[in-house]
Amino acid sequence: MEFSLIDRIAARVTARADVLLGIGDDAALLQPRAGMQLAASCDVLNVGVHFAADDPPSAIGHKAAAVNLSDLAAMGAEPAWCLLGLSLPEADIDWLDGFLEGFLGLAAQHGMALVGGDTTCGPCSIAVTVQGWVPAGRALRRDGARVGDELWVSGTLGDAAAGLARAGAGGAAAFLRARLQRPTPRIALGQRLHGLAHAAIDVSDGLLADLGHVLARSGVGATIELDVLPASEALRESVRDPAQRRIFQCSGGDDYELLFSASPERSPALNALADELGLPLTRIGRIESVPGCRIVDAAGQPVQMLQRGWQHFAGAV
Numbered sequence: 607m608e609f610s611l612i613d614r615i616a617a618r619v620t621a622r623a624d625v626l627l628g629i630g631d632d633a634a635l636l637q638p639r640a641g642m643q644l645a646a647s648c649d650v651l652n653v654g655v656h657f658a659a660d661d662p663p664s665a666i667g668h669k670a671a672a673v674n675l676s677d678l679a680a681m682g683a684e685p686a687w688c689l690l691g692l693s694l695p696e697a698d699i700d701w702l703d704g705f706l707e708g709f710l711g712l713a714a715q716h717g718m719a720l721v722g723g724d725t726t727c728g729p730c731s732i733a734v735t736v737q738g739w740v741p742a743g744r745a746l747r748r749d750g751a752r753v754g755d756e757l758w759v760s761g762t763l764g765d766a767a768a769g770l771a772r773a774g775a776g777g778a779a780a781f782l783r784a785r786l787q788r789p790t791p792r793i794a795l796g797q798r799l800h801g802l803a804h805a806a807i808d809v810s811d812g813l814l815a816d817l818g819h820v821l822a823r824s825g826v827g828a829t830i831e832l833d834v835l836p837a838s839e840a841l842r843e844s845v846r847d848p849a850q851r852r853i854f855q856c857s858g859g860d861d862y863e864l865l866f867s868a869s870p871e872r873s874p875a876l877n878a879l880a881d882e883l884g885l886p887l888t889r890i891g892r893i894e895s896v897p898g899c900r901i902v903d904a905a906g907q908p909v910q911m912l913q914r915g916w917q918h919f920a921g922a923v
C-alpha cells in the first residue's frame with residue numbers, strides 16, 4: 607500500500623537536470639553548483655494545529671509547499687529540491703491526489719523538484735524539507751539589520767488572521783480565507799533583495815514576533831509606525847474596528863510576507879522593484895540603536911500592543 611502511494615507521488619514529480627537520482631532509491635543524488643550555497647529548511651504541519659482535518663486537501667498541499675518556500679524566499683534563495691515526510695491515518699487516494707495537486711502545483715511553479723521523502727501510517731502530519739541556492743555569502747540573514755536602516759514589508763498584513771477568525775462576508779471573506787489557506791511565498795522578491803536589503807525574515811508568527819527575531823539577532827531596536835501598516839481592502843471592509851485590525855496586522859501570523867531592512871538610499875530602487883513585481887512594498891519603520899520595539903501612531907505617540915504573536919507551546923503571547 608505504502609508503495610502504491612509512493613508510485614503515485616513519483617509519477618507526478620517535475621524533472622530537474624541537477625537531480626541525478628530521484629525518488630526510488632535509498633537516497634536522492636543531487637548535483638551541487640559552483641559558487642553557490644545551499645539554504646535548507648524544514649517545516650512540519652500538524653492536523654488540528656496548522657490545518658483542519660476537513661480543509662480541502664489541495665489547500666493543505668499548497669500551504670505545506672508555501673510555508674517552506676517562504677523560508678527560502680526570506681533567505682533570498684532560488685528553490686531547487688524538496689523532501690516530503692507524510693504521515694497519513696489511512697491510504698486515502700483521493701486525499702493524496704488533492705494534496706499533490708496543491709503541493710506539486712506550487713512546487714512546479716517555482717521549479718522545485720520533489721526528490722524523496724517518507725510515507726507512514728499515523729495521525730495526519732506533513733513534514734517538508736526544502737533546499738535552494740543562494741550566491742555564496744549573499745543570503746538575507748536575520749542578523750544583518752543596521753542602525754539607520756528602514757524597515758519594509760511586502761503585500762498586506764493581517765489577512766490570514768482575519769481569515770482564521772472567519773471575518774467578513776462574500777468576496778472579502780473568501781479573499782481572507784484564501785490568504786490563510788493558499789499563501790503566496792514571495793520568491794521573486796527574495797531573490798531581488800540581494801544587494802538591496804541588509805536583513806530579512808518571513809512573517810509567519812506575526813509582524814512584531816518576527817521583527818523581534820531580527821532585532822534580537824542583529825542586536826538593534828526599532829520603531830514601527832502603526833498607521834502605515836499595509837491593509838487589504840478586504841481587511842478594512844471585514845474588520846471595521848481599528849483596534850482589532852491592528853491586532854491582526856501586528857500579531858496575526860500566517861501572512862508569509864517578507865519583512866526586511868534596507869538603507870534609506872535604497873528606497874527609490876525598492877519602489878521601482880515594487881512596481882516591477884506588481885507587489886506593494888511599504889516602509890513601516892526604522893532600525894535604531896535603543897533595544898526593543900517601539901510602536902507609535904501617526905502623531906508619533908507610543909501605542910501599547912498587548913498581544914505580540916504566536917508561540918507554539920505558549921499560544922498567543
Ligand code: ADP
Nearest residue numbers: 612615629630631632690691692722723724725
Ligand atoms: P527506505 O525504506 O529506504 O527509507 P522508502 O520505502 O521509505 O525507502 O522510500 C522509497 C523511495 O520513495 C525513497 O526514494 C523515498 O525517498 C521515496 N519516498 C517515500 N515517501 C515519499 C514521499 N512522501 N514523497 C516523496 N518521496 C517519497
Ligand code: MG
Nearest residue numbers: 632723724725
Ligand atoms: Mg523510508
